[in-house]
Amino acid sequence: MDPIDDIELSEEEEEITAETVLKTLQSAWQNERLAPEILPHHNDMVECMLGQIQHMERNINKLPKTDLRASIHKMELSRIKFIICNYLRTRLNKIEKYCIHIINEERQRMESGTNYLTPAEFKYAQEYLLNMESHLKNVVLDKMPGNMQTLELNKMAIYPNLQTHVFLKANDTVSCVVLEDLVGDQDEEIDLEEGSQHILQYKPVADLVKTGKVQLV
Amino acid sequence: MFAEKVIELLKEAERNPDTIDPFNDEKIRQILEEMHLLFKMNMNDANATNENKSLWTTVQVRHSALERNKRCLLAYLYDRMKKIKTLRWEFGSVLPPDVRELLSDEEYQWFSKYSTNLASYMRSLGQDIGYSGIDLTENLKPPKSLYIEVLCMADHGKLELEDGDVITLKRNSRHFLPTAECQTLIRQGVLKQIV
Amino acid sequence: MFIEDLRNDFYNVLLGNRVLLLVHYDVDAICTCKILQGLFKCDNISYTLVPVGGVSELKTAYEENNEEIKFVVLVNCGGTIDLVDILQPEEDVVFFVLDSHKPTDICNVYSDGQVRLVYKDTEENIPNFDDIFRDDDEEEEEPEGSGLEALEATVEKRRARRAWEERRHTLMFNYTQFSYYGKPSACVALNLAWLISRCGWPALWAASVAAASHVALHARAPAQCLLDTDTLHRHIAGGQHADATKITSCRVVLEKDVWLPLYRSWSVEAALRHSPAIGPHLKLHTLAGAARLRQLLADMGFPLQQARQAYRSMDVELRRCLLSALEAAAPKHKLPAPSRAAFILQRPHAPPRPAHDIVYAILGLIEHENMSKGEGFQHALASLDTEGVSDSARLGLEAAQRSLEAVTRLVNATLSGRRLHLAGPFSYFIVQEGTPEARFVRGPLWLGVAARWASSACGGTRPLLASAPVDDNNCLLLGVPPRFDQEPRNLFGAAFEQAARKSGASVSLELLDASVVTLPTAQRPQFLDALTALLA
Numbered sequence: 001m002d003p004i005d006d007i008e009l010s011e012e013e014e015e016i017t018a019e020t021v022l023k024t025l026q027s028a029w030q031n032e033r034l035a036p037e038i039l040p041h042h043n044d045m046v047e048c049m050l051g052q053i054q055h056m057e058r059n060i061n062k063l064p065k066t067d068l069r070a071s072i073h074k075m076e077l078s079r080i081k082f083i084i085c086n087y088l089r090t091r092l093n094k095i096e097k098y099c100i101h102i103i104n105e106e107r108q109r110m111e112s113g114t115n116y117l118t119p120a121e122f123k124y125a126q127e128y129l130l131n132m133e134s135h136l137k138n139v140v141l142d143k144m145p146g147n148m149q150t151l152e153l154n155k156m157a158i159y160p161n162l163q164t165h166v167f168l169k170a171n172d173t174v175s176c177v178v179l180e181d182l183v184g185d186q187d188e189e190i191d192l193e194e195g196s197q198h199i200l201q202y203k204p205v206a207d208l209v210k211t212g213k214v215q216l217v
Numbered sequence: 218m219f220a221e222k223v224i225e226l227l228k229e230a231e232r233n234p235d236t237i238d239p240f241n242d243e244k245i246r247q248i249l250e251e252m253h254l255l256f257k258m259n260m261n262d263a264n265a266t267n268e269n270k271s272l273w274t275t276v277q278v279r280h281s282a283l284e285r286n287k288r289c290l291l292a293y294l295y296d297r298m299k300k301i302k303t304l305r306w307e308f309g310s311v312l313p314p315d316v317r318e319l320l321s322d323e324e325y326q327w328f329s330k331y332s333t334n335l336a337s338y339m340r341s342l343g344q345d346i347g348y349s350g351i352d353l354t355e356n357l358k359p360p361k362s363l364y365i366e367v368l369c370m371a372d373h374g375k376l377e378l379e380d381g382d383v384i385t386l387k388r389n390s391r392h393f394l395p396t397a398e399c400q401t402l403i404r405q406g407v408l409k410q411i412v
Numbered sequence: 413m414f415i416e417d418l419r420n421d422f423y424n425v426l427l428g429n430r431v432l433l434l435v436h437y438d439v440d441a442i443c444t445c446k447i448l449q450g451l452f453k454c455d456n457i458s459y460t461l462v463p464v465g466g467v468s469e470l471k472t473a474y475e476e477n478n479e480e481i482k483f484v485v486l487v488n489c490g491g492t493i494d495l496v497d498i499l500q501p502e503e504d505v506v507f508f509v510l511d512s513h514k515p516t517d518i519c520n521v522y523s524d525g526q527v528r529l530v531y532k533d534t535e536e537n538i539p540n541f542d543d544i545f546r547d548d549d550e551e552e553e554e555p556e557g558s559g560l561e562a563l564e565a566t567v568e569k570r571r572a573r574r575a576w577e578e579r580r581h582t583l584m585f586n587y588t589q590f591s592y593y594g595k596p597s598a599c600v601a602l603n604l605a606w607l608i609s610r611c612g613w614p615a616l617w618a619a620s621v622a623a624a625s626h627v628a629l630h631a632r633a634p635a636q637c638l639l640d641t642d643t644l645h646r647h648i649a650g651g652q653h654a655d656a657t658k659i660t661s662c663r664v665v666l667e668k669d670v671w672l673p674l675y676r677s678w679s680v681e682a683a684l685r686h687s688p689a690i691g692p693h694l695k696l697h698t699l700a701g702a703a704r705l706r707q708l709l710a711d712m713g714f715p716l717q718q719a720r721q722a723y724r725s726m727d728v729e730l731r732r733c734l735l736s737a738l739e740a741a742a743p744k745h746k747l748p749a750p751s752r753a754a755f756i757l758q759r760p761h762a763p764p765r766p767a768h769d770i771v772y773a774i775l776g777l778i779e780h781e782n783m784s785k786g787e788g789f790q791h792a793l794a795s796l797d798t799e800g801v802s803d804s805a806r807l808g809l810e811a812a813q814r815s816l817e818a819v820t821r822l823v824n825a826t827l828s829g830r831r832l833h834l835a836g837p838f839s840y841f842i843v844q845e846g847t848p849e850a851r852f853v854r855g856p857l858w859l860g861v862a863a864r865w866a867s868s869a870c871g872g873t874r875p876l877l878a879s880a881p882v883d884d885n886n887c888l889l890l891g892v893p894p895r896f897d898q899e900p901r902n903l904f905g906a907a908f909e910q911a912a913r914k915s916g917a918s919v920s921l922e923l924l925d926a927s928v929v930t931l932p933t934a935q936r937p938q939f940l941d942a943l944t945a946l947l948a
Binding site: 384385392393394395 | 430449452453456457458459460461462463476477479480481784786787789790
């Protein structure tokens with residue numbers, strides 16, 4: 001039984017229940033784990049959920065220790081905490097792996113205002129890159145002969161493989177998804193019905209994942 | 218042949234995918250020396266080639282050898298960095314001394330910087346709503362139950378629980394404790410979970 | 413004090429608190445521990461489990477773990493000793509004692525709430541409070557009047573007091589004279605599980621193993637054993653009707669089975685030779701013994717080659733008729749009844765496992781030749797699992813086989829080498845240090861098996877003492893009463909105490925089973941002399 005608390009968001013008039021927040025967070029977590037590249041962040045959901053957890057913990061501590069509801073709620077809380085931790089960790093792993101690429105892209109995106117990373121994450125990424133560069137310089141690059149001493153970031157960058165195939169389920173009806181054909185020359189256009197499930201390459205549906213029209217499973 | 222030593226280095230790194238080997242300072246020094254040697258030879262020949270184009274291929278071969286050395290060295294270091302990162306997630310920010318020996322000084326410096334970076338990120342989580350940060354290194358596995366039964370493998374002394382109880386951990390004693398309390402000790406190997 | 417309501421006064425008190433569980437090294441205690449663990453896990457009662465072997469280990473375990481613990485549950489330990497005196501606990505610590513060792517110490521019975529005994533055995537004749545304790549204020553009264561009347565009154569009072577003291581002395585002597593076992597603690601724990609509706613097959617299996625252990629180790633008279641397991645039978649019968657058609661999980665059934673330990677994982681001939689119930693009567697230490705065994709097999713209709721094969725590879729027909737053949741052939745060789753109703757765990761996709769096999773497996777694990785006791789204890793707990801695949805049961809069965817073989821060899825060698833000495837009213841034998849079998853009988857449980865074997869091989873009418881080396885300087889001394897299978901009440905507990913006092917030997921009454929003591933090997937002869945003089 002989720003506690004049905006109503007939270008008002010300041011910008012929108014909608015009231016969002018804790019249940020919806022949890023569901024959004026769960027689908028964001030699923031998407032993040034299955035997508036090859038880093039997705040836009042859902043930091044507001046995360047913070048909202050954290051606040052909820054605090055609230056629930058306070059309530060549980062008021063109950064007597066042997067109450068069955070206390071243990072059930074505690075289990076649920078530890079599951080939610082695990083989801084949050086795993087979500088954040090997956091993002092961190094992706095940041096560390098695709099560091100250079102992400103920082104470059106993020107700089108472009110920051111100008112247009114559509115960040116994928118939270119400010120803290122961006123700072124983390126920059127620090128990480130700096131550390132790595134200085135470490136490599138200290139250990140080997142400075143000792144190498146003259147014109148080899150530069151760390152060519154472009155060559156070192158790892159790019160996420162957008163061609164990987166993913167399972168997906170369509171949340172809304174989407175028309176005209178263009179599937180590129182890399183080998184031949186026959187591009188296909190398909191429509192996705194609501195509720196249908198497909199296996200596709202990630203690249204064509206990347207935008208759809210980010211806007212929430214499609215859910216990775 | 219050129220660039221053979223560096224292959225050995227890479228093989229060494231690949232041999233133990235789970236654990237980290239001691240930092241092979243010696244080999245790296247040798248490889249750097251080889252690179253300097255190649256570079257010097259190249260410089261000599263490059264200066265000489267301005268007159269005689271037949272040495273151009275030799276210079277090219279040496280140059281690619283140099284590039285290869287550089288690339289493999291960076292790969293070796295990068296691989297070690299990945300393993301060190303997993304160490305941070307396993308052991309926390311303080312390494313046990315036998316693991317500490319396997320890292321070179323610079324690597325240890327990098328480890329501490331990485332550790333601080335991670336710690337400051339974790340602290341910043343949830344700051345807006347009054348959390349003092351979440352520890353992401355806990356909760357590594359999905360929780361199965363609230364309490365688990367553990368067997369103590371070594372004398373560890375006293376453990377204090379959240380609600381104030383103090384437990385003495387002695388060898389061969391079994392305890393039934395909340396999962397959250399035991400996670401760090403299980404990772405360290407002091408407690409073993411009994412299924 | 414005794415607890416009347418198991419559920420409210422024992423279990424509900426523990427809910428929500430942390431508990432210290434102290435468990436003795438014996439089969440019954442391990443089974444009870446398993447049942448209690450299952451209950452605590454269901455209700456998220458945090459506990460700490462420490463196995464203890466004797467009084468000093470109990471004391472150390474308590475001292476190490478007693479911070480912030482308000483409830484201590486003692487399983488098969490602590491009932492026979494004065495807990496408050498020995499452990500010196502704080503005022504608000506409560507001890508729940510579930511001990512099948514009897515007689516229960518009087519101070520525990522009449523404790524005012526700090527020590528609570530979970531089960532009251534009706535067969536214990538506990539003396540009344542007034543007969544044991546008496547206010548001493550009356551002594552200090554000065555005679556009020558003076559003269560002859562006052563003098564008479566004082567004399568009268570003194571005489572009454574002396575009579576009371578004599579009566580008290582007799583009562584205490586009668587009460588503590590024999591040491592014996594009460595109902596298996598696991599059956600009490602099973603009762604508790606049933607009261608709180610958590611009585612499942614794992615709990616029933618643990619209780620069956622404990623009941624089988626009391627039969628196998630002759631801790632209780634057969635009639636009493638049957639009475640103890642009365643509720644167990646009812647539960648098992650009830651469970652059987654529930655899912656009779658499909659066997660998707662483990663079940664415990666009560667079937668008539670051959671009373672040969674480990675025969676399913678051994679060969680028939682080996683099981684017959686090493687069975688503590690049948691082996692002694694075949695008198696294998698004599699020359700005629702081996703011939704008798706072959707004759708028995710022939711009477712059963714088993715070819716020798718088949719009987720020597722592993723049971724699993726034996727002919728299917730022979731396996732089926734093992735029970736009936738043995739029953740038919742037993743009276744002819746004057747063997748005791750070889751079959752009785754036994755608890756068997758039926759598992760899907762695995763051979764059935766009888767409870768008495770597990771009894772010996774647990775004995776083998778906790779007194780293993782190589783493994784430490786603590787490790788053996790963990791394996792023993794794991795071997796009681798009904799679900800899951802665990803190596804522990806297999807380890808235990810192998811260890812039990814080796815120990816049984818060693819015990820047989822030992823007793824046969826002792827009897828054929830005439831090393832069973834007669835001394836006064838009892839016989840005794842000593843296991844020499846350095847023999848390969850000495851390793852196996854270092855603990856009281858296997859030494860007991862050996863002693864009972866020797867006793868039945870000699871007719872079983874005299875008390876028997878067995879001694880085995882524990883380490884370089886000390887040895888274990890264990891006493892078996894005459895006719896132990898009918899009358900298991902053991903008088904050696906009190907006898908050892910008195911002999912120790914008389915002979916001045918530094919005997920340590922450390923172990924919780926009063927009929928087993930440890931003493932330095934050098935002082936053994938003088939102790940035995942004192943004992944002979946005492947019991948003559």
